């Protein structure tokens with residue numbers, strides 16, 4: 253039996269040179285701009301949080317209804333509603349910077365490569381951001397988003413040009429709506445990505461049998477939550493076999509054991525999204541319970557879990 257040290261297991265992980273106090277991160281789009289959660293949980297006790305996708309200009313998003321509950325999950329077509337990168341820098345970032353120990357990852361979105369580059373340029377000059385996560389995978393916009401993440405030439409172009417202007421580590425968020433996610437991860441890595449994150453939501457459709465109409469105004473939406481977890485774990489494992497850069501795994505994580513599963517499959521860190529809708533403290537609870545899980549399983553360093561599934 254191995255000792256876990258007087259303070260318990262070491263929960264630190266490192267991604268592209270950035271050290272996190274825990275591998276459990278709040279996922280983009282489900283945690284606002286972070287600051288809204290200040291009174292709900294301890295932002296310095298979670299590994300990091302990812303902002304809502306930031307675009308060059310503010311975006312109103314898609315018409316309602318744009319969120320529905322499904323069996324073991326939810327569908328959304330928010331359409332990347334956000335305040336825009338400049339308002340984020342002016343209004344949210346100064347408040348975040350006052351909270352000690354918070355790690356902010358800015359999620360970047362654009363309809364064109366030039367849009368993304370402009371967002372990154374704006375963020376480059378703002379202090380208090382640890383990394384960027386480039387959303388190459390949103391299924392809820394008619395152009396940009398998933399279009400980048402499902403075409404390997406476009407993905408290479410997007411990732412390499414964004415990497416060239418990024419002053420901070422660049423995580424490329426991959427779409428699961430592809431035939432080979434391992435190939436797309438390789439393309440991102442070849443383009444210079446410092447890490448990849450996966451999965452974004454699965455393109456989906458729900459129809460009301462009474463009205464025969466889609467339940468979501470956008471017609472299609474993105475499926476998330478526990479329903480997608482086994483597919484996401486399989487994809488993380490596939491990606492771990494095709495790239496050497498760190499992987500941030502997500503999709504349906506609601507408890508510590510789910511996080512362990514993603515790490516065993518090959519993830520260095522994990523993100524928690526939909527679970528925050530059911531319980532706004534979910535990310536911190538999962539981080540705390542992961543530490544307890546490591547202690548009870550005599551694992552001195554959580555980083556030892558990565559890629560150790562016996563498959």
Ligand SMILES: Cc1cc2nc3c(=O)[nH]c(=O)nc-3n(C[C@H](O)[C@H](O)[C@H](O)COP(=O)(O)O)c2cc1C
Nearest residue numbers: 279280281305328387451452476477503504525526
């Ligand atoms: C309501 C909602 C909004 C989201 N918005 C974004 C976003 O702006 N950018 C992004 O990269 N991912 C976004 N996502 C995807 C999540 O970050 C995550 O990849 C996905 O939901 C799978 O994880 P989960 O099953 O834990 O929710 C959103 C997800 C939901 C449910």
